[in-house]
Amino acid sequence: MKTKLSKITPLENLSLVDKVELRLKEYFKENDLKIGDSIPKELEFAEALGVSRTAIREALLRLRTIGVIESKKRKGMVLTQPDIIQNFEKAIEYNLLGEEALVDIFELRLILEMGMADLLFARKTQKDIDELDEIVSKQEQEETDTVVFSLKNEIAFHGRLYEISNNSTLQRFQDLLLPVFNYVHDNMPKGAKDYKYSKGKFVTHRDLLNILKNDNAETFREAMRNHLEPHFERILNIIKSHPNL
Amino acid sequence: MKTKLSKITPLENLSLVDKVELRLKEYFKENDLKIGDSIPKELEFAEALGVSRTAIREALLRLRTIGVIESKKRKGMVLTQPDIIQNFEKAIEYNLLGEEALVDIFELRLILEMGMADLLFARKTQKDIDELDEIVSKQEQEETDTVVFSLKNEIAFHGRLYEISNNSTLQRFQDLLLPVFNYVHDNMPKGAKDYKYSKGKFVTHRDLLNILKNDNAETFREAMRNHLEPHFERILNIIKSHPNL
């Protein structure tokens, strides 16, 4: 059996800055530092660890990059609550994700849409319903009776759903996933955009809204599954390579 | 008379390194650089942008921290595919997430469990089923007939489900969420661990497995919803603050 070798760092292949970073992490843990606490200044760390200010700065810069600390002139460095989504964002901005990662992310979005039904029903307010209604009505006027996807409308409707979840991490995650979604959508094969639904009954935004208004999470999930069917079809037909098996 | 100072835009407050980082990003985009491409050396950038090597290094270090580039001595810097989960990981390691973010993440995990049913049914193999069977059987031997949660068993079973998804981003995401899950689990109020199910019928791992074996995604979802009911109950009863409304 292949044992998990996930988080074991090779011995002493660490650069000086790596070591400094580890020591800093230790220091934070030992002193049980919390958000808002300030930490010693660069020169003090440098002296205490016996390395140059350069090494300390590089280590601290890493922490700043992942959002664990913030620095202000004269004031020094302060521990901050890291913005976990922001790091995601930054990495994505560089358009360096491979095909596989993009597909993974696309799937992730479908999973989220399917999984958040219970949250929606628990947290929906009348205001949410009203605003969704407005969105849907506007879309109905705009669109002809065709089933063609308008990406803009998709985003408006589904984005509003995420807001109802009242889970800001989830929301920001979705914001982040949008560019990927767009990318995959734009690169859709032509036929995909007028997809024929297996069971004939296409669930529209209006349908979803009505269910959200009057029905329950279970019904909503299955309706959403139908609504997303073209996406699922495409995804589930991709034979994924199994690189790490 | 004292004039109103209403409409004057603050001038750019970017640090030099910030600007350098932006220029680097531009450079990558303009030259349409891809994974594996190598970029000019630090001194060349420094000269080209008219700043010190220090500034360049700090900007590049940021990129290295988020995993967009890798550096090797003598060889220089090479664009790499960023590991989007890793950044998440690093931020979490410092235990600086606030209560709200933790709850968000916990919710996210429930959402994932609920949402991934279709992937499971599309990708399950006989091997997956067999191994799950083994896991469940072992658990049945271990546990008495009580319904008490054994965290270890939860992880083994649900972790295996994530593997079936064959979405490595999702899997790593789940690995990452585990500590948070543990934390919330450990801090559970005492009564929560022997939760009474609303409809009397508690869905066990065995039940889930049988459904995965013989039934369909829809049934699986609702079974999972039941299985996760105690967690949902706790989450959905939390009145979340609405900081940004």
Place this chain on the structure above:
DNA sequence: TTTTTGTATTATGTCATACAAATAAAGTAC
């Protein structure tokens, strides 16, 4: 007294230079 303005202090930000360390590439011996 209150408010504004100047000034000193201090920690981070940036620069310049030098050297250490790793290693790809070239060279050398066989």
Place this chain on the structure above:
DNA sequence: GTACTTTATTTGTATGACATAATACAAAAA
């Protein structure tokens, strides 16, 4: 051609200096 040694190059680290911004506080003005 292979194995070993040397060289050149690029990043990694150290040091010292100065710039910049935020802060506290003193001084001046209202």
